[in-house]
Amino acid sequence: MALKGNLRDFSTTQLLNLINLARKTGTLTIQHDGESAQMSFREGKLIYAFMGEEAENHLAQILHNAGKLSEEQARIIQVRAKGTSDKQLGHMLIQRGHITQSDIIQSVRQNVLDTVYKLFTWGEGLFRFDANKLPSPGHITIPIDLESVIMEGSRRLKEWEILQEELPDLDISLRFTDRPDARLRNINLTVEEWRVVSFVNPRNTIRQIARANNLSDFEIRRIVYGMLQAGLVEVVRPARPQVQAPPVGRQAGSKQDTPKEIEQQSPAVKRSVVVRLIDRIRGL
Amino acid sequence: MQAVKMVITGPFSAGKTQFIGSISEIDVVSTERKISSTAEQIKDTTTVAMDFGRITVGDDLVLYLFGTPGQRRFDFMWDILSQGMLGFVVMVDSTKPETFREAKRVLETFESYAATPYVVAANKQDLEDAWEPEDLRIILRLRPEVKILPCVANDKESVKNVLLELLYSILEELDKAEAA
Known part of the structure; x- marks a missing residue:
């Protein structure tokens, strides 16, 4: 079934909370003021996010933004590694000693988080959750607990x-x-x-x-x-009083049962009333 | 003649009138009027005072169904309608996330009126845009023991199921009270 609506009515925080608690897998797409963002989740964990149009060699730009690659390095990689997936590019950079695996994980994680935190500020925008839709295998996905994301996002509210x-x-x-x-x-x-x-x-x-x-x-x-x-x-919640007797009143026009009279009815009488109602509704 | 009362509540346009109309043996007596507020112009008329339906159980017992008005300006009616109720149903339009917050408010308000059992009916489950009942459970922060039931308010069998589940919950509460 569809999970769609407007952030005006159902906020990013509430959406992430739902995805977390329901351990959903899929991709959430949000459109706001001509911008578009996507977040992907696996079993309630955030694994990927990006904003705008996804460019090829996205990783090079992420590493540059994180200060791990210079602008020139990022530019050269984007030209030479055209058609290479982020995962392949990551392996290549690690093997050549340009960068460590930890650098990549930290940078991608931070990029995902920065993207998601921006969404907390979107007061409205159309959203849609596509169950079981995930990024292609070439993307680097990192599972992130949504509890912490929600906490930080809420701090920014x-x-x-x-x-x-x-x-x-x-x-x-x-x-x-x-x-x-x-x-x-x-x-x-x-x-x-x-x-x-x-x-x-x-x-x-x-x-x-x-x-x-x-x-x-x-x-x-x-x-x-x-x-x-x-x-x-x-x-x-404040402690609730014990269950009240089923209130049984009298038909309009006749004497009304007072609360005291209702309370005085025995459990057997109350049960009999409920059982009779069940039988009647079953037979409708 | 004994009379028992159930209240059908929920946000504006959740399907309360239709719910009562599907099962009542009399035409639903509702006090309706033209809607004046632009924000509420989803339908031509809305319930101002209440809907009223009836199911006769026997010569000595009758069940009345009362639907509450959905708009906030008629909140004062809720307390009155809730007095002496056997239980209540909170109707939620599963296709309108913009009403979920209001549904939660209605639910909490009725919960505070009386310690009577209730169920939540996730209405319009036949529509493509309907949110799943279990998702609504999370959104409405329902306790595990509160039932949330898929519902189609214009389907008599579906309405029967909701009312029966409420009655089963009432029996369970009676058992607990007797055991205590």
Whole structure:
């Protein structure tokens, strides 16, 4: 089924969060103000991204941008290695001792991240996720955990209104998520975020955590929003009362059952009402 | 005569009226009027007060289905409609991501009104642009025990399935309450 819409209604952060949690594989294409960007994912991990038209020998440009190749070197490579895939080009540069494998991995990773972080600033744009569509085998793909990407992208979200809307109530508590793949050690946290993490406990409200760490409402919202989107923590809802009796009232025009009368009905009566409803609807 | 009530809620144009209309034994009684807001001109009329449908179970028992108005300016009606409900269904138009945030808000509001069981109906699953129910579960941050069900509001069997799943959830809650 299609996964498409507008960033105006469903933000980059929400999309990445969905792709991460649903462990999706495929390519997300976003178009915004005449620009186009693509991000590819394998089982919920970001593996590749580029913006604009993909040029041949993309790697040479990436290495130049990362300061690993001079402009002249990049130009010569682009001319001489025409028709060579990024993977082949990478092998060639390593074998000739121009560059190390680590240089390539770091540069490609940074390029992917820079591309994705730009997308966080796009307030609107049409998006479409094509399941199972992946870059051709000649591309260099590097798996990157989306939790960290979402955290950093969220840090760059400057819009107070968005944070305000997403987290209107500071008098709620947080707890660490039970998701087994959420591990603090895999996520890069700032000093401030670590301080907040140390106070995460269902007994502490977000407002109390902010006070304890001398953080403004905006700062605490930004930090908590990032942690929520990364799936590190979740909101603790106020304790719900015990299940109420199925409210059984009287037909209009006759005496109405009061809440007290409804509560006084035995579980057997309530169950009988529900079972009768099930039988009736099954028979419709 | 005993009467029980279920509430069908959700954002504007999620398919609530159609849902009730598919299963009600009476023509849905809805108070509709022409839409004035440009932003809401997806359809010609919209529900202002509520939709009202009925399923007679026997001489002594009847089920009423109430649909809530979708627009924010009628929020005051929600609290009134939720009083005494047996359970509720949150309808979501699976093809309109722009309404998911509003669906979450509606869901949380109704959850705060009463500790009654509910299910989420991912409507318009017959359309190509529909988002998958499990994707909606993540987006709406549903707890694992909350059911999200594929739905086509103009298909009676699909509507029956949603209502039955809600009733099964209510039975489960009763079991838990009795065991406690």
